[in-house]
Amino acid sequence: MMYYDIVGSLPLELLVQIVGYLDLKDIVRNQRVSKRWRTIFSCEPIISPFLRETLAFLGLDEDGVSTDVAMVDAMSYFQWRHGLEHAQPVKKVFLPWRKPLFRKPEETLCHSRRLCYDVVSHNEAEIFDLATGKTSIWIDPTKTVFRRLVLSDQYLVVIFRAWTFDYHALTAWNIHTKEKFSNNVPAFGARYTIVGDKVVFAPSPQRGSLPAYVWDLAMNHVQEIGNFSNLRLCHVDAADNILVAFECKADQPSEVQQTKWSITTGDLLEKKVFALPIPTDCPVFTNLELFRNPCRTYGRKTVAQSMFWNDHAPIYLEYDYAIDQLSVRWIDNAEVISRRGQIYRCVYLTRNLVYRFLTETMEVVVYNITTGAETLQPMLSEQGEQHPLIRDTERRNFNVFGDREVFGVANEIGLELWFFNPKFTPDLIPGGFISVPEVVK
CATH class of the missing domain: 2.40.128 (Lipocalin)
Incomplete structure (x- = not known):
């Protein structure tokens, strides 16, 4: 019996009208039927409306990233969005700190595939590039009493408390050119x-x-x-x-x-x-x-x-x-919070999603602000009760951080990272940070 591909023989204009009745999940399923269907259901006129919606959900169309660059792989973006919405990362990894810390960092941040944290005992900030594995240390020897960090794709800002306590001393670096800026604001x-x-x-x-x-x-x-x-x-x-x-x-x-x-x-x-x-x-x-x-x-x-x-x-x-x-x-999450402990930390991964980490039960609650839906996932689903973050400490004091590609939880022992972008799953070594750091002053 000969097989005749009716769908593949239809004019593109008619296919676009038919596909208009499908959602992105159906598009992804059809891409898996055959190579021919993957080509058909990956063409720009068919998938562009769905990808634009997904990219808007991820914030990519509003952060200066062209939506046209993503018009070739609906499946990857569907997996990315689905993972974020239901706390199902494509990869998890635990990393101990590069050197032992006496206390957890005051700040742990992730932006543009860079992890940034402070080492309070040394009054220094460190940036770990997740894409390259390189570490850099940022120090202002003229200032002491570290307070906070701010990170963007271009700048690292460190806020120090002055000895007089009436103002904050500020230091910023352009992380690409190493140019340094200093100023202050009232405390x-x-x-x-x-x-x-x-x-x-x-x-x-x-x-x-x-x-x-x-x-x-x-x-x-x-x-x-x-x-x-x-x-x-x-x-x-x-x-x-x-x-x-x-x-x-x-x-x-x-x-x-x-x-x-x-x-x-x-x-x-x-x-x-x-x-x-x-x-x-x-x-x-x-x-x-x-x-x-x-x-x-x-x-x-x-x-x-x-x-x-x-x-x-x-x-x-x-x-x-x-x-x-x-x-x-x-x-209305009163029932979830009251039932599972009231101490928690939260972070926006997109403007539509908030990840709330319940420290008492080591669980992650994901809230979809647009739909009101919530997903509860155990943090220790893969590591069990001997998770490294709580193995040597009874103090469940954590930093929670992340963006649309990475979610993380950190304390003085180390940090666990969840990666959601199917096209960004770096091969980080579980043993920790191994590169010799560059020092910037």
């Missing part, structure tokens, strides 16, 4: 983030009325901006030199004050007050607290989270600068 409880070449120091709501500061690395200039008493979200558009701030009180969070400021001059450009768009299924806003995590910016969108302190239910705020709109999502 106050702040959340730190970096957008482009702008480092933002946003005051915590618990600290009273305080200004924000923006360090423009291109000009090596620190600009003081406004006074904020209940800052919940702060968005910086580096291209327009605009800072957008949202304030709402903990006991009256339904009323929001939005202000726009010039980063260059510190001038107030716009101010308005409006009611927060609360979801219909959300309970009455009371006892609203802010997470320690800083705001996270993806292109022209910034996300932040608060929560109902008594119920442990997160409120996710998202600001879209392109359309000047603030939206709110709520996920």
